[in-house]
Amino acid sequence: MTTTxxxxxxxxxxTPSEGVAHIGRLVADRPMTKMTMPYGGDVWLVHRNxxxxxxxxxxxxxxxxxxxxxxVVPFFVPFPDFLRGTLQFEDPPQHxxxxxxxxxxxxxxxxxxxxxxxxxxxxxxxxxxxxxxGVRDLVTEYSLALPIEMLSSLLGVPxxxxxxxxxxxxxxxxxxxxxxxEVAADMAELAGYMSDLIAKRRAEPRxxxxxxxxxxxxxxxxxxxxxxLPIAFILIVGGFDNTATFLSTGVLSLLRSDDQRAxxxxxxxxxxxxTAEEVLRHGGFVIxxxxxxxxxxxxxxxxxxxxxxxxxxxxxxxxxxxxxxAGHDPTAVADPGRFDITRTDNAHLTLSHGLxxxxxxxxxxxxLQVGLAELFKRIPDLKLAGEPVxxxxxxxxPMTSLPVTW
Numbered sequence: 001m002t003t004t005x006x007x008x009x010x011x012x013x014x015t016p017s018e019g020v021a022h023i024g025r026l027v028a029d030r031p032m033t034k035m036t037m038p039y040g041g042d043v044w045l046v047h048r049n050x051x052x053x054x055x056x057x058x059x060x061x062x063x064x065x066x067x068x069x070x071x072v073v074p075f076f077v078p079f080p081d082f083l084r085g086t087l088q089f090e091d092p093p094q095h096x097x098x099x100x101x102x103x104x105x106x107x108x109x110x111x112x113x114x115x116x117x118x119x120x121x122x123x124x125x126x127x128x129x130x131x132x133x134g135v136r137d138l139v140t141e142y143s144l145a146l147p148i149e150m151l152s153s154l155l156g157v158p159x160x161x162x163x164x165x166x167x168x169x170x171x172x173x174x175x176x177x178x179x180x181x182e183v184a185a186d187m188a189e190l191a192g193y194m195s196d197l198i199a200k201r202r203a204e205p206r207x208x209x210x211x212x213x214x215x216x217x218x219x220x221x222x223x224x225x226x227x228x229l230p231i232a233f234i235l236i237v238g239g240f241d242n243t244a245t246f247l248s249t250g251v252l253s254l255l256r257s258d259d260q261r262a263x264x265x266x267x268x269x270x271x272x273x274x275t276a277e278e279v280l281r282h283g284g285f286v287i288x289x290x291x292x293x294x295x296x297x298x299x300x301x302x303x304x305x306x307x308x309x310x311x312x313x314x315x316x317x318x319x320x321x322x323x324x325x326a327g328h329d330p331t332a333v334a335d336p337g338r339f340d341i342t343r344t345d346n347a348h349l350t351l352s353h354g355l356x357x358x359x360x361x362x363x364x365x366x367x368l369q370v371g372l373a374e375l376f377k378r379i380p381d382l383k384l385a386g387e388p389v390x391x392x393x394x395x396x397x398p399m400t401s402l403p404v405t406w
Contacts, residue, residue, distance in 0.1 A: 012292020020337035031309035040074030049332035057354035061300035147240035156208025253286035272369035281348035296320030
């Protein structure tokens, strides 16, 4: 494929402002680009926001060939086998059945009910940081602890097992630094732990997600352990690893934006919802000295020839959504290079869209809003005490350390 000069893809590393300008030219030039990945071969990477939304809502794009192992997932690293067995790789009707049952237990109403406990726990964590004083690590003492506590409460898992969760999560997403045997041992341990907990909830149900799943019925069918475990796994992994990094990114982006932090401090509770969305869309550009483009969400396979925005995606071809370019598409987001925490019309796709919209999105949003508002209400003079650290050996490349003081 020939490209117009200045619209190369992948691109970078470039400064964030250059990245936004490059995305603008790229989106104007074409809706998607075909890339050859290091693993799994070719995949279309979709740049335009409207085209991305169409694909994410179109049942002609499926993930079954990846789930069954018939196809290798086109990606930068070998895709963890564990993830291919989770809900995000299911297609309708199985996906619809499982998703419906989970949504009952993680509904917006349930998340609203959890908000008070999230506020209380956030303040408990802040109390601890203030009492210890000096330079604190926001990731371990706050950003990671808050979502793990909320997830433990939702699932019905003792929060005393938090350290095990952290180890299991990093192992399931590991792309380097761990042997296959170590990953397999951690996964077996996690499966055994969750199976035991599911059995306990079948015998003695509580008001938690595992109890709901253990007793869920779809018509006359109950869910089997084999169906419940992958749901629990993806919630454990996605439920705190990503949310913790969103929260750390949000804090860091406000600390690096004096004007937006000043705005946020005028009304943290009122501005938390729009701030959270802008962090999800643009936070990565605020915290990074250099950015690049060339990656996407979990791919799909076209079950027939489909034309999207004038581009034919042939039957059998893989397609993935580049949420970074879609979130900076100037036809969908006004002035996409501006970090604006008051932005109300925010068309980002960081939590996906349509059939595969993130199941935990209501919980992640609530935790991000609460985490930002409570921290800056309690410590308005928070400031950086060093540079953030990221773990590049894990698929999600989470922020693992953020030194702060006040």
